[in-house]
Amino acid sequence: MSAPSSTARSAPPRQAARPVRSRRHRYLPPQHGAWAMLLLPYAAAVCVTGPRWPHLPLLGAWLAGYLFSYYALLAVKTGRTDRVRPQLLLYGVAAASLVAPVLVARPGVLGYAPLYALLAAxxxxxxxxxxxxxxxxxxxxxxxxxxxxxxxxxxxxxxxxELSAVAGVVGAYLVGTVLYVKTMIRERDSVGYRWASGAYHVAALVAVVAAGWGPAVAGVFVLLLLRAALLPGRRLAPVRVGMVELVGALLVFAAVVGHWA
Known part of the structure; x- marks a missing residue:
């Protein structure tokens, strides 16, 4: 009699845990690597230019805009806008409210809207x-x-x-990350992707050295090349792949700030 009662006592907590997990992820997408891609360009550029008060609402609008786009693209993919309507309303209103003071203070940022619209398309x-x-x-x-x-x-x-070099370093890192992460997760059995990732990282290092962006930046790209050459095939868990990329993003940030700020 004790075994069934024990099972009965243990079952409800398992059933109750499911909605807790769904509530936690309902308004936050399970794409942890996206945050580094969002924050690295912003943080590096702010440190180089120096902060201005519109940078703060810009950050909020940037993050809210990403969250809005994630759920909007999910609606496009599934054809079920009703399932993500609360998220679209929340993040759409937040993005619009936060970008408004930025546009009032710096209307020139509207010039980037066509490019963002094209890439969003x-x-x-x-x-x-x-x-x-x-x-x-x-x-x-x-x-x-x-x-x-x-x-x-x-x-x-x-x-x-004046920030073209900063954009170049950040872009070179992020493109390399896309290729490298594919060799570690979704394309980990693809020899072609491994060669493409390795060749890209060699070319990126050569470009960084040729551009004269300093020994710190070049040193970071040496490390990025080594991780692209040595880690594929080692079957690292996605969380460890993400931790390696977090370290890489921090190193790129430190090198950019140290050289240009």
Whole structure:
């Protein structure tokens, strides 16, 4: 008699745990790597230009805009807008409210809207075809993140061209991350992706050295090349892959700030 009662006592907690997990992820997408892609360009550019008060609402609008786009693309993919309507309303209102003071203070940022719209259209096309993990779709997302470097410069009143090197370093890192992570997770058995990732990282290192962006930046890209050459095939858990990339993002940030700030 004790065994069934023990089972009965243990079953309810398991059943109750499911809605707790669903509530936790209902308003936060399970894409932990996206946060580094969002924050690295913004933080590096702010540190180089120096902070201005519109940078704060810009950050909020940038994050809310990402969250809105995630659920909007999910609606496109599934055709079920009703399932994500609360998230779309919350993040849409938040993004619009936060970007408003930025536009009032720096109307020049509207000049980036066509580029973001074009890149978002790429995302929509791949979401509609349920191919959101395609390489070109990932690169479109990288381009959106790199554009934030120039948006931050415009908000700071600096010529965007002055941050072209910062955008170059950040973009080179993020493109390499896309290729490297594919060799570790979704394309880990693809020899072609391993060669492409390795060749890209060699080319990125050569470009960094040729551009004269300093020994710190070059040293970081040496480490990035080593991780792209040595880690594929080692069957690391996704969380460990993410931890390696978090360290990489922090090293890129430190090198950029140390060289240009």
């Amino acid at each position: 790429v995302n929509v096309g791949y979401a509609r075809g349920r191919r959101e993990r395609a390489l070109l779709n990932d690169l479109a997302s990288v381009a959106q993140s790199v554009l934030m470097v120039f948006v931050v410069a415009t908000v700071a009143g600096s010529p965007p061209a």
